[in-house]
Amino acid sequence: MEQLAFEQLKETVYHDKLENGLDVFVLPKQDFHKTFVTFTTKYGSVDNTFVPLNGEEAIQVPDGIAHFLEHKMFEKEDGDVFQQFSKQGAAANAFTSFTRTAYLFSATANVKENLETLVNFVQEPYFTEETVEKEKGIIGQEIRMYDDNPDWRLFFGLIENMYHHHPVKIDIAGTEESIADITKDLLYTCFETFYHPSNMLLFVTGPVDPEEIISFVAENQNQKKFKAQPPVQRFNEKEPTEVARVKKVLRMPVQTSKCLIGFKEKSPGRSGENMLRYELAVNLVLDLMFGSSTENYETLYDEGLIDDSFSFDYTEEDHFGFSMIGGDTNDPDALEKKLFSMIGEFKRQPLDNQAIDRVRKKKIGSFLQALNAPEFIANQFTRYEFSGMNLFEVVPVLESLTADDLQQVLEDHFDESCFTVCQVRPSKEG
């Protein structure tokens, strides 16, 4: 077992890599009532082309299958796992993102029983043709729920604009048509390929004893037989640097328009500290340009182009990255033009060191606020770890970023050929 101490934040993380390759991390939080646990596989919606376990050639699986598999893991021969968690007083859930599928619970009692339930249910699939068919109706309604949500449509509309081929442009849940092709055999193939312990990470935080937790999990894993498995071979078609589409307008039954602009990252594929530095640097630049204490924000607000729904973010994963800026607006075209010209203008001006210090402080403070939530820590720690980064390095990296670093990302990332816009407008307009 290794210990990683982060003195400034007064946190210590305990880690062990088990014989079967499973990474177990424990962050004790003695003052908390709840223990929050996530069990995550590095497998998400973008992993749609891969060589299956014991296979020789790559296959392409139906859109939405990682998410479908997440739903089906909860059903067992003797019923629903939710029932078991409820008996043990735990709230369980799961989610699928572009690159991860996470199963989780939080509990204020029976932590070991719940931990065992979690690890066992995620490692013991049970699929039948009948239960797979039944799930299609449920997920069909989940897809339709998102179809009615204008913010979700806007977000995916912008990503679709950016990418020619990369599967990040495909909705995580797929479509009603694509999930129709999912079978129990395909689910088993995906499960066997991606749910090997060496592709997974268990994170436990709460009032627990790290040694006890790690040996408990090790014992559980030792009772199961896993054959050593090589890393999964995943394939992505070569993605051009330019965006696929510069603009898209979606019509929906809304009253307020929405506008989101974004830049597709030209050279993703960073990992470790490089990735952390780059991601934080782009986020600092975004805050320098459009944070609520900037001239730009004031202008946009005063002109009525934005309101308090305005936000921005940059996120990067293994093979893709993008920034997004926007929100509700009464004039989506004017907002789009203004944002674009403000970025151009910002690139022509020298960076202001005082402003950099101010946004740096803001980011550090916001990070501490986020660290109050065990959910944030577990989810983000896992995300960072899968890309070779460490969550608790965020503050030192923020402190070390210089004006030159920011200047560099400003030139690299905010490139006109990578710019795209998506709008949601009222269907009744005009």
Place this chain on the structure above:
Amino acid sequence: MSIQTPAAKELGPVTLHTVDTMKYKTNTMVLKFKAPLSEQSVTKRALLAYVLQRATEFSPTAKDLRRRLNDLYGASLSAQLSKKGDHHFISFKMEVANEKYLSDSTPLLEKALRLLAEVVLRPKLTEGQFDEDIVAKEKRTLKQRIQSMRDDKMRYANTRLIEEMCKSEPYRLHAYGQENKIDGISAGDLVTYYREMISSDKIDLFIVGDIDEQKVEAIAREAFDFPEQNQNVAQETVSAPQFKEEQVIIEEEDIEQGKLNLGYRTYTTYADNDYYPLLVFNGILGGFPHSKLFINVREKASLAYYASSRIETHKGLLLVFSGIQSSNYEKAVTIIKEQTEKMRLGDFSEEEFQQTKAMLKNQILETIDNPRGIIEFFYNGISSGCERSVDEWIAGVDGVSRDDVTQMAEKVKLDTTYFLKGKEGS
């Protein structure tokens, strides 16, 4: 490890509640204003919440104010509007990093607390009036916020259900006010209302974090110098109307999924003795993934992705939500009604009953792991005049019998079914 009920101190018109805990890396302050929910004031209050957080006497533009917050290591300041029962609440929240976890050890709590007081007590005024320009912009923001909430159809269906169900009660009003009343509010009306609010609202200040209680009390006493209180005429909770015929309202929109919302009267609120049986009743029916609605509407019939219920604790309502294919309306309503009927007949297993109690206890302990959750839990008690400790709450849930639950089921009556029908598949 159980959390103590916060110490309460009267500082003139403000009641201070402090929770000293080392759990967090930040300190959280919430200032709450409570007044009766009424058509005369709701829109003014909503607008005021937006106007106050934009600027102060010493930081006359939003940019200035936001810079000060950034300098305090990104202290976050926000105003939230809510309603509970027949009351309207404005909550100003400030959260600031605890400098113990920073390489720079300049104290932040006192500055943040004083700034919070400045936001509500030293607004930017020009010749005694709110700044016309700020008021005009915040009117626009408020309108856009109301419209945007309507654009979220799940939320919209819930709003419509409440409007129809509580037609003749203040609860029909939305916490963000009425869109068509916004334009009619002048800067002068707003300042008049502001003076009334700070001198007659019930005001509570919560501070949760690693704090020196005596020190924060001294700072708060000095900084929150509210005017002497008028007699606060507390509005009695309007009693629920007598049971009437169930109403069904169906409206249509061009959406991909129908949103089905059912509103029940529970005739039970936080302060009532049978509040705990209501919690268990709701938990077995639809509060969790083991509940009847999830199992029967989603897992067995595959009709929906979400099917759940929740209670509005201070108003005596229980609301059921589900998103379905519009052509399945009859089927879904039938299944939902079967589940409430089962509750009435006591047709729930010992396992469902015990699971629900375990989940409720877990839920409350999780809630108080979060600074905001601690504040909301205790404020629920304070604002309803029935304060409960966490231990009492847990014992209350433990003490519920199966008979208590079936008795509650007899009390609960369906009032309104609202269906926002889609045009899909038609």
